[in-house]
Amino acid sequence: MRPFAYERAADAAGAVAAVAQPGTMYLGGGTNLVDLMKLGVETPERLVDVSALPHTGIEELPGGGLRIGAAVRNSDLAAHRAVRERYPLLAASLLSGASGQLRNMATTGGNLLQRTRCSYFQDVSKPCNKRRPGSGCPAREGEHHNLAILGHSEACVATHPSDMAVALAAIGAHVRVTGPDGERSIAIPGLHRLPGDEPQRDTVLEPGELITALELDPLAPALAARSTYRKVRERASFSFAVVSVAAAVEIAGGVVRDCRIALGAVAHGPWRAWRAEDALRGAPATRHSFAAAADAELGQAEPLRDNAFKVPLARNVLVATLAELGGVA
Numbered sequence: 001m002r003p004f005a006y007e008r009a010a011d012a013a014g015a016v017a018a019v020a021q022p023g024t025m026y027l028g029g030g031t032n033l034v035d036l037m038k039l040g041v042e043t044p045e046r047l048v049d050v051s052a053l054p055h056t057g058i059e060e061l062p063g064g065g066l067r068i069g070a071a072v073r074n075s076d077l078a079a080h081r082a083v084r085e086r087y088p089l090l091a092a093s094l095l096s097g098a099s100g101q102l103r104n105m106a107t108t109g110g111n112l113l114q115r116t117r118c119s120y121f122q123d124v125s126k127p128c129n130k131r132r133p134g135s136g137c138p139a140r141e142g143e144h145h146n147l148a149i150l151g152h153s154e155a156c157v158a159t160h161p162s163d164m165a166v167a168l169a170a171i172g173a174h175v176r177v178t179g180p181d182g183e184r185s186i187a188i189p190g191l192h193r194l195p196g197d198e199p200q201r202d203t204v205l206e207p208g209e210l211i212t213a214l215e216l217d218p219l220a221p222a223l224a225a226r227s228t229y230r231k232v233r234e235r236a237s238f239s240f241a242v243v244s245v246a247a248a249v250e251i252a253g254g255v256v257r258d259c260r261i262a263l264g265a266v267a268h269g270p271w272r273a274w275r276a277e278d279a280l281r282g283a284p285a286t287r288h289s290f291a292a293a294a295d296a297e298l299g300q301a302e303p304l305r306d307n308a309f310k311v312p313l314a315r316n317v318l319v320a321t322l323a324e325l326g327g328v329a
């Protein structure tokens with residue numbers, strides 16, 4: 001690993017000012033960034049540690065949402081009573097990720113901005129448009145069995161690895177950021193972008209912007225009561241998703257009154273399943289409706305040579321998840 005300077009920011013303004021210097025990056029828990037530095041994928045000259053900033057609170061928002069500081073550790077977020085009771089799918093998504101030790105280090109801000117696990121991205125001896133724009137995308141013709149089936153481009157077929165982001169896309173949330181041009185709020189879904197012809201940009205964040213907090217939209221108790229996060233992976237623990245589903249449904253009188261659905265590990269960011277939701281609202285809560293909703297969403301999939309299996313897998317996982325939430329045999 002290349003030598004680098006390390007400093008702790010005293011406050012958000014100091015962190016933003018420090019990162020304005022060339023070659024400087026924010027450091028959260030370091031569980032992704034430091035690995036990428038060891039691989040030579042990231043080569044910062046200076047790290048500004050933002051994990052000790054006073055962004056560690058979890059507070060009530062007027063209207064029923066929650067404000068979560070960007071430095072809150074994944075373990076603490078998953079264990080928080082309000083999260084477990086009012087956003088059980090968020091707690092489940094966090095607990096499905098990584099390991100206990102990693103979750104103790106990983107921060108809310110860093111989790112959202114972790115980079116793709118595409119093997120070419122992590123191998124500096126290979127071309128990769130995301131790492132070196134214009135160098136090509138060997139994954140398209142090469143190893144892509146766990147890469148995107150939705151929203152990919154000629155330039156990049158990577159997936160985003162965060163489980164937490166999938167639950168957030170279903171719930172609805174905003175990230176609060178501060179940067180050289182002041183503060184702003186960015187919606188999730190919407191923070192992560194599709195690759196298009198600029199796959200080097202994972203998100204809509206501008207250079208130097210610091211995530212200070214995450215604000216969860218309120219989730220109606222009737223939705224929270226029937227919500228879950230289901231993750232399919234190649235081994236039982238310590239493994240990234242092959243496909244995941246975050247879902248919440250409200251059912252009354254045998255009819256789906258409302259729903260929230262997002263898919264993970266299928267696109268460049270968490271994928272809100274708007275088409276499936278539109279198909280489900282007002283439909284009878286039957287396996288037939290759940291299958292029709294899954295088909296409405298996955299009908300737009302464009303699998304690659306070796307990842308077509310993810311289309312029926314995502315369909316089946318979504319149908320099974322909805323059937324379980326709906327108590328449908």
Ligand SMILES: Cc1cc2nc3c(=O)[nH]c(=O)nc-3n(C[C@H](O)[C@H](O)[C@H](O)COP(=O)(O)OP(=O)(O)OC[C@H]3O[C@@H](n4cnc5c(N)ncnc54)[C@H](O)[C@@H]3O)c2cc1C
Nearest residue numbers: 028029030031032033097098107109110111113162163211
């Ligand atoms: C073996 C292993 C298994 C894993 N399995 C899973 C899994 O199954 N599911 C899953 O979701 N994740 C998994 N992870 C990834 C893990 O969740 C992430 O590494 C972690 O969430 C990143 O958080 P961090 O605070 O350590 O980020 P860091 O590594 O510190 O930073 C990540 C990126 O975010 C930037 N950054 C950090 N904080 C901020 C901020 N406040 N504002 C702006 N930029 C910021 C950094 O500059 C960097 O670019 C795994 C990791 C490992 C090593």
Ligand code: SF4
Nearest residue numbers: 118128137156157158
């Ligand atoms: S899929 Fe994206 S990250 Fe992977 S090699 Fe292609 S450009 Fe790089």
